[in-house]
Amino acid sequence: MFTREVLNVCATATIACCGLSTAALAAESAAPTPATALSEKEALDLGTDAYVYGYSLVTMEMTRRVMTNVASPEGTRAPMGHLVRMREYPTAAFRDITAPNADTLYTTGWMDVSKEPWVLSIPDANDRYFLMPLLDGWTNVFQVPGKRTTGTKAQTYAITGPGWKGTLPQGVTEYKSPTAIVWLLGRIYCTGTPEDYKAVHAMQDNVHIQPLSTFGKPYTAPAGKVDPSIDMKKPVREQVNALSAEQFFSLLAQLMKDNPAAAADAPMVAKLARIGVVAGQPFSASAWGPDATKAMQQVPKLGFEKIMAHFKTAGKHQDGWVFTTDTGIYGTDYIQRALITAIGLGANRPQDAVYPTSEMDAAGKPYDGKSKYVMHFEKGQMPPVNAFWSLTMYDASFFFTPNALNRYTVSSRSKFKENADGSVDVYLQHENPGGDKEANWLPAPEGRFIPMLRLYWPKETPPSIIDGTWKIPAVKKAS
Numbered sequence: 129m130f131t132r133e134v135l136n137v138c139a140t141a142t143i144a145c146c147g148l149s150t151a152a153l154a155a156e157s158a159a160p161t162p163a164t165a166l167s168e169k170e171a172l173d174l175g176t177d178a179y180v181y182g183y184s185l186v187t188m189e190m191t192r193r194v195m196t197n198v199a200s201p202e203g204t205r206a207p208m209g210h211l212v213r214m215r216e217y218p219t220a221a222f223r224d225i226t227a228p229n230a231d232t233l234y235t236t237g238w239m240d241v242s243k244e245p246w247v248l249s250i251p252d253a254n255d256r257y258f259l260m261p262l263l264d265g266w267t268n269v270f271q272v273p274g275k276r277t278t279g280t281k282a283q284t285y286a287i288t289g290p291g292w293k294g295t296l297p298q299g300v301t302e303y304k305s306p307t308a309i310v311w312l313l314g315r316i317y318c319t320g321t322p323e324d325y326k327a328v329h330a331m332q333d334n335v336h337i338q339p340l341s342t343f344g345k346p347y348t349a350p351a352g353k354v355d356p357s358i359d360m361k362k363p364v365r366e367q368v369n370a371l372s373a374e375q376f377f378s379l380l381a382q383l384m385k386d387n388p389a390a391a392a393d394a395p396m397v398a399k400l401a402r403i404g405v406v407a408g409q410p411f412s413a414s415a416w417g418p419d420a421t422k423a424m425q426q427v428p429k430l431g432f433e434k435i436m437a438h439f440k441t442a443g444k445h446q447d448g449w450v451f452t453t454d455t456g457i458y459g460t461d462y463i464q465r466a467l468i469t470a471i472g473l474g475a476n477r478p479q480d481a482v483y484p485t486s487e488m489d490a491a492g493k494p495y496d497g498k499s500k501y502v503m504h505f506e507k508g509q510m511p512p513v514n515a516f517w518s519l520t521m522y523d524a525s526f527f528f529t530p531n532a533l534n535r536y537t538v539s540s541r542s543k544f545k546e547n548a549d550g551s552v553d554v555y556l557q558h559e560n561p562g563g564d565k566e567a568n569w570l571p572a573p574e575g576r577f578i579p580m581l582r583l584y585w586p587k588e589t590p591p592s593i594i595d596g597t598w599k600i601p602a603v604k605k606a607s
Contacts, residue, residue: 166402171420172427174403175373179431181396182380182405183368183466184267188309189383190364191225191473192238197358199351204234207352209246209339211237211312213332217320220528220536223363227472227483227526227580230537231518232315233325235260235332241289242308242386247300247343248273248287251334253280257317257515257584258331259480261456262287265309265387267469269456269477276480276514276585286340290388297343308386312337313474317516317584319541363525365470369432373424377403378411392460435466439487442467447602448492449581451484453594471526482593484581490602497558497574500606507550512598515585516540519554524576531571532560538570556603579603 166174195212198205204222206212217230239246250260250273259274273283285303286296287310296302314335318328338347359367371379380400385408389397397407403424404411416424442464443452456477458465468475472483488494489501503519511517518539523529528536538544544552545564555561555569556579570579581600583593591598 166417166420168419168423171403171416171423172430174399175424175427176431176434177396177462178380178400178403178405179373179376179427180435180466181393181400181462182376183431183435184462184469185265185383185387186371186376186379187364187368187469187473188263188265188267188311189379190368192309192311193355193358194360194364195236196238196352197355197360199354206237207349208238208240209337209349210352211235211335211337213329213335215329215332216325217536218528219534220530223527225473226363226365226470227520227522228528229315229518229520229582230528231317231516231539231582231584232258233318233328233332235312235314235316235335237312237337239287239310239312239337240308241287241292241305241310243289245286245288245292245294245296245302245340246310247336247338247340248285248303248312249334249336250283250285251331252282253316253331255280256328256331258315259476260312260314260335261474261476261480262303262305263311263313263474264305265307265383266390266458267465267473267475268306268458270305271303272456272477272480274480296340300343306390307388311474369428371428373427374411374413376428377405377413381405381407381409381411384408396460396462432470435463435470438463438467439471446484446600447490448488449484449486449600449602451482451581451593451600453478453482455483456480478586478594480585482583482586484583484593484600486579486603490604493605495556495572495577495579495603497572497577500555500557500559500561501572501603502606503554503556503579503601503603505552505554505601509591509598509601510540510552511581511583511600512587512591512593513540513583513585514587517584518582519570520580520582521556521570521572522578522580523573524578526578529571529573529577533566533569533571535569535571538568542567544568555606557606 195205196208201210214234218228222228257275259272261269261272264270284300286300287303287305289308290306316328318324443450454464455468455475518537520537545567546552555565556572558572558574561569586593588594
């Protein structure tokens with residue numbers, strides 16, 4: 129889901145016009161410790177910490193480049209300031225974002241709020257479940273209008289950048305973004321029938337974004353400019369991981385000018401300065417020296433390995449399932465933020481969604497499509513939610529896998545075949561189980577696979593996954 133080897137960063141960086149945070153100001157006034165003063169071990173430790181810290185911001189920028197590198201909206205991409213209105217569920221060919229869902233229709237758009245605020249208008253949803261999370265450049269969900277939080281009546285918001293001061297039109301509510309980069313990652317629930325597609329399309333067509341200076345006037349977003357040097361085929365994560373340490377930290381320094389560090393990040397900002405990364409200042413590895421340079425060449429690989437290793441301790445473990453309520457807002461938990469960026473960019477706040485994920489069955493063995501598995505739900509024990517739930521199948525890289533039914537998920541809208549006692553067995557396997565069992569089949573790839581359970585607007589009273597009074601059924605190998 130991400131971009132190519134570093135081009136000219138300045139060509140795509142936004143222009144700052146707002147005040148910097150306390151941490152950023154401290155960094156700009158600090159004199160970085162010469163990298164040549166660092167030993168190989170110090171450089172490796174500092175570089176790895178800095179890589180984990182910056183992974184989310186770099187990934188967001190690289191994702192933005194790929195997803196906006198078109199002249200007009202097409203498929204899953206649209207220029208800056210335009211909206212993508214996805215009209216049907218993603219397929220196995222979709223590779224822009226890891227862990228996509230097949231339960232909602234996305235309405236997404238990228239905005240640069242450094243120059244002026246942008247206005248988001250949402251129509252009356254007629255009691256339909258939706259949420260319109262707004263992510264900053266560090267992947268924090270800083271606001272999330274939707275049925276749970278603001279209801280389903282028509283609403284209008286002005287998304288303002290850091291340091292913006294001004295007067296908004298009557299009836300427009302301010303949402304202040306901590307960064308210049310803002311990603312609207314809206315989701316509208318849809319059953320997938322032709323009739324419901326039509327209803328959701330009508331709602332999507334009445335969601336709008338526009339600069340504040342054009343609010344109340346006819347507005348047509350300008351066409352985008354295509355940069356032919358951007359790799360539009362390779363997944364962004366692979367492109368981020370392919371960046372050298374010098375490329376990665378050069379981009380990070382540029383991005384932090386318009387997307388400042390939070391005040392709580394001051395200790396990390398000081399670490400960044402020690403390796404020459406200062407917000408908005410040109411970065412050069414020439415002062416690293418031979419020992420530090422040798423260590424830094426290992427940083428991208430070791431940094432990403434550290435991020436992915438955190439999966440094992442990222443949350444609660446239950447019969448092969450791992451889930452966390454630490455999503456959407458991360459504070460100084462940089463490793464958690466980086467992991468969610470890597471495996472589920474765009475994750476919601478826990479009040480909106482919890483995402484239990486499993487890499488191994490109840491016996492502690494990795495899933496293999498050559499085997500057959502069963503997930504058994506007792507009567508009345510389907511996932512407890514206020515909105516909906518789904519169980520989605522991914523390959524080892526967290527993408528959909530092709531199958532004959534084009535089925536990537538089973539969910540609360542599925543017509544399950546119940547057992548005689550009212551319980552339900554869901555079959556996770558590569559081969560079609562046939563007969564009545566097909567209704568309960570979640571197709572798996574031939575090799576490694578990863579199921580993910582989504583609970584949208586999970587209940588907070590028993591039974592609840594949040595307080596532990598509802599347990600996720602174990603996935604067991606069929607006898």
